[in-house]
Amino acid sequence: MAHVHEVPADLTRNQGLVLGALNRSSGPLSAYDILDRLREDGLRAPLQVYRALDKLVERGLAHRLESLNAFVACADEHCHRKGLIAFAICEGCGKVDEFADAVIEERLGNWAGAKGFKVERTTMEIRGKCAECLKLAA
Amino acid sequence: MAHVHEVPADLTRNQGLVLGALNRSSGPLSAYDILDRLREDGLRAPLQVYRALDKLVERGLAHRLESLNAFVACADEHCHRKGLIAFAICEGCGKVDEFADAVIEERLGNWAGAKGFKVERTTMEIRGKCAECLKLAA
DNA sequence: TTTCAATACGTTATAGCATAACACTGCCGC
């Protein structure tokens, strides 16, 4: 199990609930998944979840996985949105591994510099099978 | 304007129409955008477009941009789905630049090798502003 | 040539993801 951030004290109620749901999950959750898990806590509409997610993602406490239309809690102790983050997503068990790579970041920076392109954010998602799932399938 | 593939002869009617629409567009199109542009040609349902897109993407003639839920025609003469492809998407004008980087690919390969992760496909999308749009804003 | 499998097609209905618009609340600085 990867590192789990302590929950910052200044989150609002809804933000705390949503981050809690993400932290308790073993894999990515869609906004509607989250909503379903928080109905008992009083959440009723998708927008309540999306608004909380926006803030969490903005602060680097959660990440959006574009290729899944889903979200995960940040699993990297040092992450908090400095620099490029890559995700490896297992199609077998759904687990997500989060990592950073300075060389890749530099490489992208070079490309952007050469083209005069100003990078605002980068999505990098690897889909495949994790070691455990490969072992099981063998 | 980037290179445009000649349209392979063995495409079905619907596939040809969809690829045509993508080729004529200056930017990414959603499946529903494509549908709207092809109603005159007889297309009526999203599924007709999605099915064609599936085949085109499979063959490397088009690409899906996960962060936009949209599609582009392949713009790289050599592309055809060998290896990792990265996309730089301008938030200003919508233009998409497609490129490959062997170093990044190798780097990801290394990470995957070390983790025992089997890569099946990779999404890499840079969002930002292209040189032209930056010039205009200045 | 019949038969069978594979592939594409057309249509309706439905599921899943995301935001617009509006009203209201509580908080903090002025």
Add this chain to the structure above:
DNA sequence: GCGGCAGTGTTATGCTATAACGTATTGAAA
């Protein structure tokens, strides 16, 4: 107090994608 700002709650709506059905076409195997 007042004005601004961030958060909230709610309803309605829009966009993206697939399920499930049946039909048509094609191209080999039998």
